[in-house]
Each structure stands twice: as structure tokens, then as C-alpha cells.
Amino acid sequence: MQNFEYDIIELPAYRGIGLKWSGSYTEIGSLKKLITSMSTRVGELDHAIHPEVQLGLSYHLRPDGFVHYSVYEVSEAQQLPDGMAEIYIPKMTYLMTHHKRDQNIGQTYEKIEQWMKRSDYESFVEADVKYYDNLPIKHERYPKDRDSTKPHFDIYIPIIKRRSFS
Numbered sequence: 001m002q003n004f005e006y007d008i009i010e011l012p013a014y015r016g017i018g019l020k021w022s023g024s025y026t027e028i029g030s031l032k033k034l035i036t037s038m039s040t041r042v043g044e045l046d047h048a049i050h051p052e053v054q055l056g057l058s059y060h061l062r063p064d065g066f067v068h069y070s071v072y073e074v075s076e077a078q079q080l081p082d083g084m085a086e087i088y089i090p091k092m093t094y095l096m097t098h099h100k101r102d103q104n105i106g107q108t109y110e111k112i113e114q115w116m117k118r119s120d121y122e123s124f125v126e127a128d129v130k131y132y133d134n135l136p137i138k139h140e141r142y143p144k145d146r147d148s149t150k151p152h153f154d155i156y157i158p159i160i161k162r163r164s165f166s
Contacts (some may be wrong), residue, residue, distance in 0.1 A: 004111045006097040013091045016055055018071030020085040024064040038070040047078035056140040060133035094156040101152040124158035
């Protein structure tokens, strides 16, 4: 596929703390406010490992929308601040690509879907969990200097080797 740069990487397990949102696609405006709010609250996380990198962890667990965690990676020493949630991400293998500033986000995800169809990998999904998207789990890492009108960020899609049925 032309112009699709990616890496297959493995990331260690980590703990994230931040704000949790669950909503429909029509409620995206409230999610954007939550993400902005979390970026201003990072100072409450004394044990943030990379306070300059905000994480967006999306799980398509509802037919009309998704669940999203806007978090920062933290050490085990971090206490859970009031009103925040924590999430533990296991060690996983990811398809990692970079969404560039002047690209269309939908097109970037479309390229990922096309790559997945032709690759030896499939999306990782938890057993006995119902998902509602071709890319059911999407992890994004946003740099501190991002522009919300023309964002650039890294995309991490948890993957496993495609199971062969022979």
C-alpha cells in the first residue's frame, strides 16, 4: 500500500490514570472537553512517567459509540486522584503508525484497516467481549504540542498473528 509507514512493536504492560468517558458518536463534543480537561489535570499525577504524552485509549464496546480513557502512564506509587479512573494495559504487540498533521484521520484509519486485511495479523480482542468496530481497540499517543484543529499523533492498534484454520 502506498504511503503507509508502520512498525510492528511490542510495548510492556503499563498503568494509566486519567478520565473515563463512555458515549455515543453524537456526544463526541463532550469527549473533546474531557480530553482537554485531562491535559490540564496532569499536574495532579505526581508519578506520571511521561507527563508530556497524553494517551487516548478507545474501546468500541457499544453499538452507538465507544468507551475512552484519557490517561497518562503512571508508576505504581501514584495514588488515584478524586474523580479519576485507572486502567491496566497488558504487554501487547501493536501495529504502530503516525498520523501526520495535514492528513485526514478517517483516511489514516482506513489505511490501517486495508493493511490489516492484507497482513498476517488481526486485531487483538479480549475473549467473551463484544466489540462494534473493525478496529475494536485504538490507542493513541498525543504530544504536548498538538494542535487540536490539525492533530498529529501516534496510533497503536493491538494485534495478534492471524489464526490459520487448516
